[in-house]
Amino acid sequence: MSTTTAPATVDTSAPGVPLSRLVRVEVRKAFDTRAGFWFSTSILILCALALTFFVSFVPIDTLTFTNSTGVAGGVLGYFLPIIPILLVTSEWGQRTGLVTFTLEPRRSRVVLAKFAAGVIISLAVIVVAFALAAGILGIGSVFRDGSVDWSISGHLIFNFVLSNVIGVFLGFAIAMLLMNSPAAIVGYFVYSLVLPIVVGIVSGLVEWFRDLAPWIEFNTAQNPLFTGDMSPTGEEWAQLATSGLIWLVLPLTFGVLRLLKSEVK
Amino acid sequence: MITVQNLSKSYGSFRAVDDVSFTCRPGAVTGFLGPNGAGKSTTMRIIAGLTPQDSGQALVSGVPYREVPNPGTQVGVLLDASAQHAGRTGREILTIGARTMGLPLTRVDEMLELVSLTDSESKRRVRNYSLGMRQRLGIAHALLGDPKILMLDEPANGLDPAGIHWMRSLLREYANRGGTVLLSSHLLHEIQIIADEIIVIGNGKIVRQGSKDELLDAAGTYVQAEDPSALARALTAAGLTASPQGQGLATEATPLEVGRAAAAAGVVLVELRKADGEGLEEMFLQLTAPNQRDQFTNGVPA
Ligand SMILES: Nc1ncnc2c1ncn2[C@@H]1O[C@H](COP(=O)(O)OP(=O)(O)OP(=O)(O)O)[C@@H](O)[C@H]1O
Ligand SMILES: [Mg+2]
Numbered sequence: 001m002s003t004t005t006a007p008a009t010v011d012t013s014a015p016g017v018p019l020s021r022l023v024r025v026e027v028r029k030a031f032d033t034r035a036g037f038w039f040s041t042s043i044l045i046l047c048a049l050a051l052t053f054f055v056s057f058v059p060i061d062t063l064t065f066t067n068s069t070g071v072a073g074g075v076l077g078y079f080l081p082i083i084p085i086l087l088v089t090s091e092w093g094q095r096t097g098l099v100t101f102t103l104e105p106r107r108s109r110v111v112l113a114k115f116a117a118g119v120i121i122s123l124a125v126i127v128v129a130f131a132l133a134a135g136i137l138g139i140g141s142v143f144r145d146g147s148v149d150w151s152i153s154g155h156l157i158f159n160f161v162l163s164n165v166i167g168v169f170l171g172f173a174i175a176m177l178l179m180n181s182p183a184a185i186v187g188y189f190v191y192s193l194v195l196p197i198v199v200g201i202v203s204g205l206v207e208w209f210r211d212l213a214p215w216i217e218f219n220t221a222q223n224p225l226f227t228g229d230m231s232p233t234g235e236e237w238a239q240l241a242t243s244g245l246i247w248l249v250l251p252l253t254f255g256v257l258r259l260l261k262s263e264v265k
Numbered sequence: 266m267i268t269v270q271n272l273s274k275s276y277g278s279f280r281a282v283d284d285v286s287f288t289c290r291p292g293a294v295t296g297f298l299g300p301n302g303a304g305k306s307t308t309m310r311i312i313a314g315l316t317p318q319d320s321g322q323a324l325v326s327g328v329p330y331r332e333v334p335n336p337g338t339q340v341g342v343l344l345d346a347s348a349q350h351a352g353r354t355g356r357e358i359l360t361i362g363a364r365t366m367g368l369p370l371t372r373v374d375e376m377l378e379l380v381s382l383t384d385s386e387s388k389r390r391v392r393n394y395s396l397g398m399r400q401r402l403g404i405a406h407a408l409l410g411d412p413k414i415l416m417l418d419e420p421a422n423g424l425d426p427a428g429i430h431w432m433r434s435l436l437r438e439y440a441n442r443g444g445t446v447l448l449s450s451h452l453l454h455e456i457q458i459i460a461d462e463i464i465v466i467g468n469g470k471i472v473r474q475g476s477k478d479e480l481l482d483a484a485g486t487y488v489q490a491e492d493p494s495a496l497a498r499a500l501t502a503a504g505l506t507a508s509p510q511g512q513g514l515a516t517e518a519t520p521l522e523v524g525r526a527a528a529a530a531g532v533v534l535v536e537l538r539k540a541d542g543e544g545l546e547e548m549f550l551q552l553t554a555p556n557q558r559d560q561f562t563n564g565v566p567a
Contacts, residue, residue, distance in 0.1 A: 032357050032361070094352075099362070265310060
């Protein structure tokens with residue numbers, strides 16, 4: 001067979017895939033399966049249930065907008081980081097990485113897009129959770145006698161968003177490190193539930209460890225964000241930085257470097 | 266154009282791809298043939314930049330795949346039709362591809378139609394797709410960005426005979442328009458149907474390459490006579506070596522040479538024909554047998 005057209009060549013000056021498009025695709029991929037859609041939806045349903053329970057049964061004079069958002073935040077704190085985990089690990093569990101990295105071989109951009117998508121989705125979920133807290137508290141206050149304190153500090157909102165973004169970051173880092181959905185989810189719960197207990201016990205027994213803990217344990221280091229006057233001191237920010245380096249930056253760096261060199265199959 | 270030069274890749278001490286070199290030219294369908302585990306997929310993953318090679322290089326039109334901007338629109342790749350999220354619909358998978366490449370969504374419908382996936386099938390989740398439907402979806406995905414170069418790993422796997430012929434005409438037409446096609450298979454007859462050029466790989470090494478006609482011509486002659494021993498004597502007298510095969514003899518000589526030798530000796534022939542791939546088939550079977558590499562690379566009949 002002879003060719004009828006000039007041999008095809010590759011156009012190296014064609015525009016690459018813009019990052020914004022990759023981010024949009026990643027957001028879409030988080031919702032286009034039943035599992036993905038229902039995961040985000042379930043988090044919000046769980047938020048609504050917890051809020052309804054809280055608003056119905058807590059003594060009316062202690063019911064405030066601040067502690068209602070705290071309830072929503074508690075639910076999000078546990079489950080929100082699983083969104084970025086699934087975003088990353090499904091590429092390996094379902095082997096879609098084969099297609100993803102064929103369409104965008106610049107792997108670091110895929111990582112960046114996934115991170116951005118994780119943050120965008122999480123922020124959206126946070127906004128909806130805030131709206132749920134306001135809505136359910138509003139409805140509750142109609143049915144219950146007494147008035148509700150609607151004040152909320154900008155500080156609190158900031159810390160609420162910050163802690164959830166840290167959570168998303170953390171889920172992302174663990175997922176990049178482990179590359180496997182069940183392992184990453186278990187890893188995240190070990191980090192967020194088991195580790196603080198162990199650190200607490202050891203700190204109670206070993207004095208030098210109590211001083212060291214906030215420097216190396218990220219949960220402990222985050223406490224000043226949510227307790228007391230909620231404004232960490234210089235030293236506490238430094239502790240956030242060192243423990244954050246250990247728990248966020250190191251696994252993420254390791255995970256990304258490995259991905260850049262590894263074989264996708 | 267796909268150019269592979271001295272490509273090698275080892276997993277531990279195992280050499281999956283061993284100094285492989287070949288070229289796929291535009292306007293032709295190049296078949297990459299080899300038994301299970303020969304290194305076809307590994308080679309193709311290296312070409313697509315998914316597996317790093319140890320040495321050598323793989324280029325598409327002179328450029329490493331990773332440097333091709335928006336590669337989906339220039340090089341269509343199907344590496345594993347089942348490597349898709351089982352929970353997505355076929356249409357959604359194409360939509361994600363089209364969005365990534367920045368294509369209008371009408372491309373999705375065009376491709377679905379091209380590979381004969383109906384509207385209702387396209388809305389089914391891939392979990393519920395048959396093997397052939399997955400292959401068709403994978404082919405649609407590879408063609409989505411209207412690339413000039415195509416690389417398909419076992420695309421005919423799971424297709425029914427009609428599907429294989431459909432793919433042959435699809436790829437034929439594609440190549441006639443100047444496209445480059447590399448496709449792999451572990452079935453000789455599939456490759457015989459679809460490809461113009463054949464590259465045979467075994468145990469990570471290229472063992473044969475050339476046009477289909479060359480390889481089939483090289484496969485020799487099958488001849489059967491009324492009196493087999495008279496035929497054997499006639500061939501020996503003419504200086505041709507032959508070995509028994511079925512009821513007749515197989516030889517590397519051409520049908521013309523064999524016919525002349527038989528005529529000269531007055532031997533009555535019952536059948537005389539080109540071996541038609543039987544030699545290739547035999548070579549291929551040898552490849553498939555374990556630990557045959559040395560015997561094979563040293564002493565295969567030409
Ligand atoms: N990550 C890996 N670790 C170890 N061995 C590997 C790895 N990947 C591939 N191999 C080996 O490399 C060899 C070539 O595999 P490859 O998938 O390229 O074969 P293939 O020609 O595509 O076979 P098939 O026709 O079965 O698809 C096989 O023996 C395989 O086991
Ligand atoms: Mg293979």
